[in-house]
Amino acid sequence: MEGDTADQDLATLTKALGNPARVQIMRLLVRREACVCGDIVNELPLAQSTVSQHLKVLKEAGLIKGEIDGPRVCYCVEPRGLRRLKALVGSL
Amino acid sequence: MEGDTADQDLATLTKALGNPARVQIMRLLVRREACVCGDIVNELPLAQSTVSQHLKVLKEAGLIKGEIDGPRVCYCVEPRGLRRLKALVGSL
DNA sequence: TTCCGACATCGTAATAGAACGATGACCCGG
């Protein structure tokens, strides 16, 4: 849990979460254990393209994942990433 | 632990930590339980003014505090802020 | 095949972040 890699990981993960809209998205996905889809857009006061951007950031950080389900995309928490975030923050 | 305030707090705290240099600073201050001072500058490959800026960000987020000790300043972890960060991340 | 709805991506504008050197404020030993 030490070392430069861990530091970089922690910085990357916290940076991904370091935005109110992205925190809201994470909470939304955690609350509904089921993967929701673009309902997220309706829950946030942001344009669809902006939400899509935030989802991309969270996905690239490994905090969420999205599965294509027909015409829509189903996002849900990536347990591995969330666990790693918790572990790294806990190590402080 | 719910609500918009918590979301905003979590975003603010993680944003403050969302930078490799600031993660290193936090780790440094956690490791040495004693408050170190501008030794931080010597540990990081950054200019003094840049480190000072990062320290300001962490301080404004409530993650560290600095006490004036004669001609130097002594920084140490603010347990309250760190605890709140851990609690908020843990609530996800 | 053609269209519609759901997402993603592009292009762009405005704002914020990171880094540096130079300068300013401050305490303390001479």
Add this chain to the structure above:
DNA sequence: CCGGGTCATCGTTCTATTACGATGTCGGAA
């Protein structure tokens, strides 16, 4: 009182982020 050392702040440059509308892509219903 003067200088040196320690930090903070200022001004600047470059890059990244955030947000939007417009456009592109791709299933599936008609």
